[in-house]
Amino acid sequence: MSATFTFTIDGKEIKGQPGQTIMEAAEAAGVYIPRLCYSKDLRPHGSCRVCTCMVNGRPQAACTQPAAEGMVVENNTDELQAIRRDLVEMLFVEGNHFCPFCEKSGNCELQAMAYRLGITAPKFPYLWPDRSVDASHPEVFIDRNRCILCGRCVNASKDADGKNVFQFVGRGEHKRVAVNAEANLADTDLKGTDRAVAVCPVGAILVKHKGYATPVGRRSYDQKPIGSEIESKRK
Amino acid sequence: MAKPKVATASLAGCFGCHMSVLDIDDRILKLVELVEFNKSPINDIKKFTDRCAVGLIEGGCCNEENVRVLQDFRKNCDVLISVGECAIMGGIPAMRNTIPLKECLDEAYLNGPTVYNPAKKIPADKEIPLLLNRVYACHEVVKMDYHLPGCPPPADTIWEALVALLTGKPLKLSYELIKYD
Secondary structure, eight states, X not given: OOOOEEEEETTEEEEEOTTOBHHHHXXXXXXXXXXXXXXXXXXXXXXXXXXXXXXXXXXXXXXXXBOOTTOEEEOSOHHHHHHHHHHHHHHHHHTTOOGGGOTTTTTOHHHHHHHHTTOSSOSSOOOOOOXXXXXXXXXXXXXXXXXXXXXXXXXXXXXXXXXXXXXXXXXXXXXXXXXXXXXXXXXXXXXXXXXHHHTOSSSSEEETTOTTOSOTTSSXXXXXXXXXXXXXXXX | OOOOEEEEEXXXXXXXXXXXXXXXXXXXXXXXXXXXXXXXXXXXBOSOOSOEEEEEEESBEEEHHHHHHHHHHHHHEEEEEEESHHXXXXXXXXXXXXXXXXXXXXXXXXXXXXXXXXXOOOOOOTTSOOEEEEEEXXXXXXXXXXXXXXXXOOHHHHHHHHHHHHXXXXXXXXXXXXXXX
16 A cells, blocks of 8 residues: 655655654654654653654654644754753653763663753752662663663563563552562563663663673764764655 | 953862863863963862852762852852762762661661771761761752763863853853763
8 A cells, every 4th residue: 555645844744654653754754753762663652752743733742643644743843842851851850860880871862862952950859769779680680760661671571572571560750660570580581682671771771791891982872962863864 | 351260169079070171181271371260179279269250060069068168159150060960960979869868877887897886986076067968969059050961071071161151152062072971
């Protein structure tokens, strides 16, 4: 079926295929919509709201909203960038994010998003929540201080690994990633090579014995902003 | 015209950010032409002798003395800048922020595996600044005008910021100069 249609993002004409979300159509056209919880190949979770765009004048998450003929999408506007900045700053203050010694620093999508948005300090009060670390597993650890509740590990474990290792428990500020076991991560059938481990955008789920492997200056986001690989495809 | 004055302080920091100021290499000669240093550990001037155009603050506030120094800087500087992660979010010292202060002191002076303290006393001399309940970022204590992130901020970040402020140009840091590590 080739019923392609067109819509616009920030005035630029974009071709969409039936079934595509705004995010997918934008990405195919080389337009980067900032996002955190969305990961290609995983079911969109729509939880971080960083990809919020104005769609025909209403705020919608681009990762879950299907694209449609004639849609008018605003993405890179001052107002939306300010909202995204606020969302990312809130994620920084509601966890315990110590970038200077985090193994993920330089490859972290939360940090990279803050760089891209030009954040030098959050304007919100730091909450310093008491969060737990689970280092029981021989290959993998969870540091919940760094978790942003994106849901990627939950979906990847279920859909890609077929294991159901992770799930959310609790609500609001008490929500956290739990493991599907009597006690600890070591009691699950998780492997260090699982998709659920690789998809973590931050340093919350990491493979042990591999920290700081890439020198500063050569890490993913040292030189170029996150999203520039998508923007370089733009015609 | 008299040169604008710059003051610096290290609160709950490791002096790494001050080392990064020195890391501007031979531009330090240009900096000396551009400014005069007032209160700073670089020249060991202990008290403000004049109003300063710019104050650079390294480290957050972990004790009452840090708070007093920071308030003194706010009073005496036109523009106050948080330099580095500790000033911006507390940094490594803020790792104690999720643990109650009493538990921290008990671990350090009574219960730690290598502690030798037969008198079972936690230091409380009035010469020692009182610890705060947690480590505070500078902007949680006084108004900060700018933040230069990094651990430490690259020398180029500090240089660009100082030159922009002292020559009255807008402070716009390029992508490579905003880093949190």
